[in-house]
Amino acid sequence: MRYDASKSDLINNICLFQDDAEVNQLIRDLSNELGFPRVKRVLTLYFENEIRLRCDENNLFLGRRISVKTTETWREAKFKSKFLGTLLNVLFGAGLKSAALSNVIQLSFPEDQEASVIYLSDTLISEHQFEILCHEDAKFKSETIQKILKNKIDKDKLIHRTSKIVDESLVDDLGVLNEKVINFCKQVNLSLSLSTTTSYFHQISAVSNDYGELVTVFEQITGYKMLGSAPTPKIYTADLPSVSIIIPAFNLGESIIKTLKSIDRQTPDVIKFEVIVVDDGSKEPVSEIIKKVQDDLRYEPIIIRKEKNSGISQTRNIGAAVSSNDILLFIDGDVVLTPNYLYEHLLRHKLVNKALLVSFKENAEPTDVRISYDAVKRGVVMPNYSSDLRITKYIDKDTMGYYSNNYLAQGDIFSILSETNYFRTLGFGRRLGNFDLPSMVVGHNLSIPKNLFYATGGFDNKFSGYGLEDSLIGIKAISAGAFIIPVLACGVYHINHPTRRGTMEEIRKEFEINSDLIAKFLSGSE
Known part of the structure; x- marks a missing residue:
């Protein structure tokens, strides 16, 4: 089953941890119970905490915040990641030139029958973060998910903490992009250039193999x-x-x-x-x-x-x-x-x-x-x-x-x-x-x-x-x-x-x- 965050009966539980050793053990336990995770580098930009742009090596999601029952989530439109430069230009044209920004590793675990589990490293709120998307009355077979949910942060506390995040300029007076955006593009071999070259020599000369x-x-x-x-x-x-x-x-x-x-x-x-x-x-x-x-x-x-x-x-x-x-x-x-x-x-x-x-x-x-x-x-x-x-x-x-x-x-x-x-x-x-x-x-x-x-x-x-x-x-x-x-x-x-x-x-x-x-x-x- 693939969970759809736009459905009103699903809740995104945010669980925070500070102890590195505890988090490492939880990741190993999840891998043992659910299987090896998929690893992605993900760039996330929050514009005025109402518009969110998420991008990985393949896909780009542009979303707006919506209220769902006891929590808040995002309704998103999906694009190919190659349109990152185009969407950034649209947002800049609308006057949105600063954002809360993170460039992090994401682990996506195979789903428990009742939940989808994502781990994010080095988050904006400076703590290890697990996101568990599930039904409100879900009962979990995974003991590790049950342990993680004990560190769930409620909606009001999360809004209070995210309100203190400082925005960064995404483009300077000379039109140079934020270094975190540039580094992300290098890490996932994503070009923001509009070059139409078809030479394989130029293409392989532009990408890294640092895994x-x-x-x-x-x-x-x-x-x-x-x-x-x-x-x-x-x-x-x-x-x-x-x-x-x-x-x-x-x-x-x-x-x-x-x-x-x-x-x-x-x-x-x-x-x-x-x-x-x-x-x-x-x-x-x-x-x-x-x-x-x-x-x-x-x-x-x-x-x-x-x-x-x-x-x-x-x-x-x-x-x-x-x-x-x-x-x-x-x-x-x-x-x-x-x-x-x-x-x-x-x-x-x-x-x-x-x-x-x-x-x-x-x-x-x-x-x-x-x-x-x-x-x-x-x-x-x-x-x-x-x-x-x-x-x-x-x-x-x-x-x-x-x-x-x-x-x-x-x-x-x-x-x-x-x-x-x-x-x-x-x-x-x-x-x-x-x-x-x-x-x-x-x-x-x-x-x-x-x-x-x-x-x-x-x-x-x-x-x-x-x-x-x-x-x-x-x-x-x-x-x-x-x-x-x-x-x-x-x-x-x-x-x-x-x-x-x-x-x-x-x-x-x-x-x-x-x-x-x-x-x-x-x-x-x-």
Whole structure:
């Protein structure tokens, strides 16, 4: 049930706390009972305490105060956040150039059957604030909500306290916006400019990848490092998003059997998933291979067979088109997932609306005992993914990249992950040698919200052969305001195999063709 604040039988209970430790415990208890919260940065402006403007990364709400029974609430109109500049200009034109203003972190918890719960940090009244929207006679199953309501502040006291809040100027004599508004726009990658540029290069050069606030919230709730290698306890299982796992398949042989079994071994069991295998015209139909182990799987994959090979981009797009779940996980049919892979990715997707998540790989021979079928049935141990090019300590000058004349100088070495603070400082178009933020997106394992994937337009069918179709997804996701975040608490083994696409020289030529395509997309000429 989604609560509508305009209905007269709903009451917005404001509950205030001063003790940081108590609040942290309440947040953890809510996460245990209701599930992981959604995190947003929210800008709120109160004009003369009668008009309210709220904005997050996606939406903007303009409302006026109304009285509802024993309390007061807001009736609001909804817009896209890109209209923030337009609405501010309208309000300024009406003479409203000062306001009580806050730029805070908001945690929105999955709803109890009787209430909607929001936590706001660092509020205008200088205290931790929980808002509980519910029916007046609601009875709560959540013990934590009952505890929070003991700190409810009544209507008169709230009006008295808010009346003492000092307004700030929103624009100075030179027309420069308030710094809090500017900082908010930077934090959520929201432009107030009316520029109509379509160049992806300019778009990715204008946005940050600093997701530090999400790290703080994750660690506040779980007590575990969001960017650490230690697995997160499987206690935050309520209301996890569902996931569609999309596997393109072309002449994979029996390696896909281990891939499917590693999915079967995922925990906890409450995760809702579907597996879609798209056979891109393999000589031996994938369906015949899967028949050999179907009785050993707890699920039945959806198998789509194409008679003619059309390339990995179209194959992945077909899988996405028939998917039915919230999150899309793209993996190759020759990787083996650690048993906690889905949980770690879905937990982070629950936390943030716009994120493309990547994990790292270790290459392993088919005969490696760590990825034997029996080992996969038990659940594989964590791979040693330090050799992954995105995390490796050394990058040599011959590594292929798509920026011409930008190869590393002889002897240059660096660690991408540590050099960029886990990609956080790789925003604003920054490059390290041949590597930038989009090139951290690799298609053998990545997860993305379905609505964000659709916003990118999917994988581009112009790319064929080896590489970079996944980097373009990264470029488009970043342009849409998404963070690229690594997940180190899980990983994959990549099963080594002879190349299926020709010689290394042919692969290099394909890569160069695709590099030219990327350059055209970045410049806006494609």
